[in-house]
Each structure stands twice: as structure tokens, then as C-alpha cells.
Amino acid sequence: MQKEEQQEFLRSAHPIDPAMREEIMANLRAIEARHDVTVLFACESGSRGWGFASPDSDYDVRFIYVNRLPWYLTVTPRRDVIEVPISGDLDINGWDLRKALGLMRESNPTLLEWLRSPIVYRDDAVAMPRFRALSEAVFSNARAWHHYSSMAKKNFREHLQADEVRYKKYLYVLRPLLAARWIRTQPGVPPMRFADLAQHTLDAVRDAALIDEINALLEVKMRAGEAATSPRWPGIHAFIEAELAANAAEAITPLPQAEEAGLDAFLCETVLRFDAPAPSIAQEGGCA
Numbered sequence: 001m002q003k004e005e006q007q008e009f010l011r012s013a014h015p016i017d018p019a020m021r022e023e024i025m026a027n028l029r030a031i032e033a034r035h036d037v038t039v040l041f042a043c044e045s046g047s048r049g050w051g052f053a054s055p056d057s058d059y060d061v062r063f064i065y066v067n068r069l070p071w072y073l074t075v076t077p078r079r080d081v082i083e084v085p086i087s088g089d090l091d092i093n094g095w096d097l098r099k100a101l102g103l104m105r106e107s108n109p110t111l112l113e114w115l116r117s118p119i120v121y122r123d124d125a126v127a128m129p130r131f132r133a134l135s136e137a138v139f140s141n142a143r144a145w146h147h148y149s150s151m152a153k154k155n156f157r158e159h160l161q162a163d164e165v166r167y168k169k170y171l172y173v174l175r176p177l178l179a180a181r182w183i184r185t186q187p188g189v190p191p192m193r194f195a196d197l198a199q200h201t202l203d204a205v206r207d208a209a210l211i212d213e214i215n216a217l218l219e220v221k222m223r224a225g226e227a228a229t230s231p232r233w234p235g236i237h238a239f240i241e242a243e244l245a246a247n248a249a250e251a252i253t254p255l256p257q258a259e260e261a262g263l264d265a266f267l268c269e270t271v272l273r274f275d276a277p278a279p280s281i282a283q284e285g286g287c288a
Helices: 018-035 046-050 097-105 109-115 127-137 141-159 167-185 194-201 208-221 234-249 261-275 279-286
Strands: 038-045 059-066 081-087 090-096 120-123 164-166 229-231
Touching: 018 038, 018 059, 018 081, 018 090, 018 120, 038 046, 038 109, 038 127, 046 059, 046 167, 059 097, 059 120, 059 261, 090 097, 097 109, 097 127, 097 261, 109 127, 109 141, 127 261, 141 167, 141 234, 164 167, 167 194, 167 208, 167 234, 208 234
Parallel strands: 059 090
Antiparallel strands: 038 059, 038 120, 081 090, 164 229
8 A cells, every 4th residue: 555545544433413513612602601711722532533433422522711810810729620510422621721731831642632633613713823833842752652651551451451342442552552653753742533643653564454453443343332342352452562562662762842931921922812901911021
């Protein structure tokens, strides 16, 4: 298979029911009104974003919001997450902008995946391009690699040791393993979509048998319920064990990171943009 033909060599689907999309948008507007915040970004996380949702998968909506200026000017820190009680298939919660920037500084993989979700419900045209650029600039390949490598090892130990395993647990090990391989072999933040990860980390010829087995797993998983199980998949299992051994044998070399001063400036400018403060606040050096 030639490189240009590899675009979708793994199955991938991102089903969003139109009625659920409308419900999600209504929820975001209600959150803004109830909490007096502005939602800058909202996306689909979890299996729908990764591209291997089951028919009964939840809608895992995650968002980033900005509070009004007075919220940031208190001695006692306030709650910096908004969580909506789970309703049916809808699971929705989000992080305040300052919390999100703090997690960006730590190269938090969950946040970085949100920013690369193929399903986006809200995306502020001014703030989010800069937010994404900052996430790339301060990205720590070493922190992210250790996160994904550890996640794969933990999930493998806890969920893939029995003779009968849940389909999705294989994917919960394969996805972080391929993300760790991405980070080891090329610069920058790995994509969220499982198919994109596979396309750039597996070889269509050398790994053809593995790709076929993963596709077979995906086909069944995307038709079965979340709790469905099967016997072990030998080719996938062997690949996971070999990749975990390779990760254990050699840690990644850290790459240089950009200065973090831009995070403070971005926070200040974004908060002031949505609060319309008196000119003197900005002029006195608040966004230096």
C-alpha cells in the first residue's frame, strides 16, 4: 500500500445524533447563563472522539470556559470546574480557563486531546487558535510520553490478563501505546483520533497483519455494547507486550520547551476581553 493510500486504513466513526447535538448546544447556553461564564471551547471526548464508539456509548462533552474578572480577584480560590449531573447518555463538564492553562503547562494529555477532537461544538475564533499554539509551544514530550506509557501499562495489567476481555479495553491500551510511539518518533502533540495515530505509527506493509486484526476488533466493538467481551486477540496481545517492553527498555529524551510567560498574558487578555474592564486595569501592567 502506498503512503497516499493509507488515509483510512483503520476503521473510524464519529456518530453524533442531530437531536443530541441540539441538546448539547442548549446545555452549553444554559451553563453560561447559570454560572455567568463564557464557553470558549467545547468538544466530544472519549470513544466518539477517538473514533470507535459503540452503539450505547455516552456523549462525553468537555469544555473550557472563562469567568468574569471579579471571579479571579478573590483571596479564597473558587471552584474551577463545572459539572452537570449525567442525564441519559449525556456526560458534560468543563474547566475554567486558568485551570486549563495550568494543566497545559504540565502537558496534560487529556486537555491536549480535547484540543484535537474531531467533534467540536464551540470554538472561539479569537482565543482558541492562540490557545492551541501555546499548547504546542509548551508541550513536554517527556511528560506526555510517560503519561501514555504508564496508562498503557496500567490498563494492560488491570484489564487484559484474563482469558476473556472487553473489546474496548484493548483499545484503551493500544491508543496510549500508539500515542507514546508517536511522541518518540516525531515532534509535537499526538492526534486524538485513533485512526490518525495508527496511520502515522504503523507501517501498512510491515504491520499488515496487526492492522487487519485491529480493524476486525474495531468492527466488532463498534457494533457491540460497551460491556461486550471476547477471548484474547493474539496478534494485538503480542504487539502490546512487545511495545510495553520497548518502552520499559528506553525512556524518552526530553526536548526543549518554550517559556511559559505567554500563558499568563493569554489568561489576562482573555479575561479582560470578556469582562470589558476599565481601561486603567489593562494600562497598569496587568497583561504585561
